[in-house]
Amino acid sequence: MERHVRPEKPSRVFDRGGEWAALTAFVNRPLPHAMLGIVSGRRRMGKTYLLRALVEQRGGFYFGATAGTEAESLRQFSAALAEYTGSPVAFSFATWDDAISYLFGQAAAGNPTGPPFLVVVDEFPYLVKVAPELPSLIQRVIDRFQVEESRVRLLLCGSAMSVMGGLLAGTAPLRGRAQLELVVRPFGYRAAADFWSVADMPALAARLHAVVGGTPAYRRQFLGDDVPASMADFDAWVCRTVLSPFSPFFREARYLLAEEADIRDTALYHSVLAAVAQGNTTRGGIAGYIGRKSVDISHPLNVLEDSHLLARETDIFRAGKSRYRITEPLINFYEAVMRPAWARLESGQAAEVWARSAERFAAQVAGPHFEAVCRDYVLGPGRSLLSTSLGQVGSGVVTDPKERRQIQIDVAVVEPGSGGSRPTVALLGEAKWGTVMGVNHLGRLERAREILTGRGMDTTSCGLACFSAAGFSDALRAEAERGGVLLVGLDELYGRTMPTTVLP
Template structure:
């Protein structure tokens, strides 16, 4: 009964965490928080859990407090099999009744309760977290078999449930974020793992969001790289497709975002390569201090990711977390009137260079870093120590230039030991890599030596989506510290 349902793709870690929470043998009430951006399959996952274990599921809607209360009472009537409809005077009574159901069951016969789209309820019933906190505290001393899962997609709201002085702070035994599929899992889900070149392009546009394949596109999947362009024009770039406005909806759905124009400008700045705070501020015509709040909100919503320069702890770089938003800001937004009038083929025909530079190229670098976080660590040998994986800039004072390192693995120093660099890598999506790319990495390694880093075991990696020159292949054969990593390596082909 505890095994994952066959129809549930991947999500083994998430399923095991939820199952462990729901079946935990304890005599006190338990609280879990499940969050994640929309379209990740949270509801599908939780419904499968309720179907497998039994329990009460309530999906909130955008409604007033009174209407939601009636819906909640009706759902409880169906769950309990009450002969007459259950009617509550207020939400205080409803929550008291709900936890009372858990008090009637023993820990070995737990009552699973799932409240989905919880932010909708909080919006109309702000006191709800406090009411739940009161009952959670009460049933820490009194026996209860309730296992309450609160789920929602508004990341800023869900993240705030357990933050600082929030009522539910310190009350949760589970905090699960349902994330997009990794690039390899996404390729398998879309049935394109056999064609890594197509898989990268597809992932650069739609990422690892499960709902886009079945709910949005009804299993319309490109069958080859040659079929990618017409597929893109009839789906993402078509005004008749539900994906056409999806990037806009992702931003509009977040409760803390009011001035959508400002937030779109911030995302557009990052999508076009302005990945520092100063660069973003300059692009949108604001002072750096004026964009602190939008950057924080976008981070809280999991739409923007801030990454520390792996070589300079005081420097941060930003990237857009959702590939579809990057594609929208770089390709669709500048040509929106033409796309709305049905000129997808013409727009896309003029976007190849911009797609490679602003979408596929940066996304390929992200895939390479994800590779080094997972299977790629084996390339560094069995004695390799897990370190931080990231990117950064190496300043070459002698040559008066900055060397961009797309992929780096660094172990932080401690106990008098210097930080050790295990790998320096450069990633190129549409360029055949040559000896010149390797020479830049060699120079970066020399500079880091003078900068106080330990580089004795540092290997140099060239990641390419196109291929490698014959001269570079010969260098790799002669030098075991040089790694050439292509698409087939990234996808385990």
């Protein structure tokens, strides 16, 4: 069997080791048939940067579509293909059918034992908008070259998540034809800290990630490497970047929403996001906040989920219950801090607005974000602390019938029962952003474990964990030393130290 050397990831491509491995494995697969891959991800994630690096190493054909008419787009594609092939005369395809057939034919006519022919069509949704027949045309030629030989490796890339997700869904023409479906996501919180060069300052890294998340383009393309130098510089940095009307960051959250193809009434979608940012995280709560019936917000909720701007997270302890969470930190920051004071920010009052936003930032931005980061920790680097690497990681509410209260569990790991076995609770945790945690928080977790035991769940190996960005009381630390609880602070979350207690 023919073997090709897999090219190493260029040093200029930060992180993205898994994505690079998936792309090179797709391109190098030694099959004599055409193959299709779909690459998607919201804007500014570095998709184009990643794919251009791949094309440069493989010598493939790259075409970046732009917004335009069908005739103009076809003319641009023809010119790019003619330049790539070194044709002395410009190509003049009459239809997209002719262009796609020629492209695949070129691969079929090439060296049958040579490396595959890589083709990248970036911002594919622009083409689909003016030529909706394109997926069907590609499907037809892919089917043809599943029988005939053609070593083309076609990657379709785009930022409109609803469009890209629909390419392989339901009865779409390309369903069942793709051998790769890659979503390029934001950097995780640890990788983002490395990217922003703040990994040695966990308190700063946590606040920075709560505002800008893990979007690669924000540091260099938007801010020209303007990074807060220390915690003392963070407030000034927020005012001169995100809250400044002269910064490209200022309107970025609005643009993120407007760029999605399926979003028409942006005011309605901003209201939905504002409801979630204000703590109205259930469907009924969102509907009540914006003055609509629950049934009337199904479409905007679905569109925001498809756009990867909103996530619906099921209650891990209550079947049928779920809550919504904004997945893009910058949008959450905008809805919670910026939108309510927009007129003042436009008039240059960033320092005043930010000074009055401390409580709102802690409660509506940093707090919920910290809880999500703690779940990411348990799902990723902290999984070795558990007795099991399986189980669903999430959050939920445990109802205490005796005290007539609800105990919020911010971090939980539960293995569902199977084959007659009971569900197993491996971890119960509480996360606090601005509170020094004490034994009262531990007592709440112990009570939740007792209730779940009474409900028939297996809690014999259930560990308890306290996550805090503000620290722990001496009494709670003493409990941890006796093996009663796992304590995870910012140093542990960012890998600077390891928790001293390992759960059973």
